[in-house]
Amino acid sequence: MVNDYEKVKAIVDRYGGKHASVIAILQDVQSEYHYLPEHALRAVAGQLRLPLIQVCGVATFFKAFSLKPRGEHTVTVCLGTACHVRGAPAVLDEAKRQLGIEPGNTTDDMRFTLETVNCLGACALGPIVVVDDEYQGQMGPRKVKKVLNKYKKTPRDRRHAEIVVSS
Template sequence: MVTVELDKVDEIIDRYVGEEGILIQLLLDIQSELNWIPKEALERISERLKIPVSQIYRIASFYKAMSLTPRGRHIVNVCLGTACHVRGGPRIMDRAKQILGIDAGETTPDMKFTLERVNCLGCCALGPVVVVDRDYHGKITPAKVKEIIETCD
């Protein structure tokens, strides 16, 4: 891990020093800054805030929004909320797995894509929905999945 990243971790910790009940918010900030939470970051928080690593690790491993492994440059989120499910979401997920050659929650070896399952994004009218990074694609068919993935660089 390069030092620049630890600087960023320190900066984030600075925002919260002295406040109560901040661990989840702090980890979320690190996740969004680095796109994952490296071991070194957990240790740094522990050291500076005097919280046992085990306690920090427990939170980081419990929540879905936090990742302890590096994630791909593009996050492909397939919605499998109920509305998307009844409109064929699982078929979309199958197709995405097939194209990327990975399971949900995994990252391609070239670090280009991470495939995630999400349980409802609240845009049920567009189901089934695939979100790549921050772009929403609604009313997807299995045939369209490839197109969407191929447009990522």
């Protein structure tokens, strides 16, 4: 825990402890832990001398932040308008069915987190699904299973697994 506190402190210090940097600080904390653990939020609030609820307010307002640990693969279904008219809702339905979770949630085995995004600006390839950083274009409900299967087989990221266990 001491180690964790130091980690957060280093991030806060990088921004000179300025209140205005709270969003940037939380972004860096999130890229460190892949989510925002409670102890980190408490540390940020303490360091910045801000009421904890204010930090929580920011952390829950912006979509970039997650207060829950995330799965090892993030499946993001684009719901931009171009993807929508080309059939993204059916793709999302199928992804929900395949993973058995609603967007914003993570499967029990911590393998997949399902997310939606409101446009990635790769509209020519719509409907688009992004798994981690790989774009899967021209998706249809039929292709969802195939794409997910590809990632089911990849080994778990060890570093990530440790974080999940330690939290």
